[in-house]
Amino acid sequence: MNTESLEKVKQIIERRITEEKFIIREHDDAVWGAKNRVIGLEYTLGEIDKEIEKNKDQGDALHTPGHAQTTKS
Numbered sequence: 177m178n179t180e181s182l183e184k185v186k187q188i189i190e191r192r193i194t195e196e197k198f199i200i201r202e203h204d205d206a207v208w209g210a211k212n213r214v215i216g217l218e219y220t221l222g223e224i225d226k227e228i229e230k231n232k233d234q235g236d237a238l239h240t241p242g243h244a245q246t247t248k249s
Contacts, residue, residue, distance in 0.1 A: 177185070
């Protein structure tokens with residue numbers, strides 16, 4: 177191949193490398209976002225578990241919606 181043809185092939189390959197790097201970066205951003213969402217959801221589950229344990233320790237009847245506590249007068 178002559179130099180001109182080789183330069184054209186080189187440009188095509190460089191453009192393809194740039195495109196592939198862009199695809200990889202988009203994928204990495206998507207993966208990073210998904211990992212952060214999972215971390216957030218796992219944290220939320222942990223907080224819910226703590227609240228459930230706290231409710232068990234205090235007695236669920238105190239936290240039942242619609243049941244007001246009464247005091248003797």
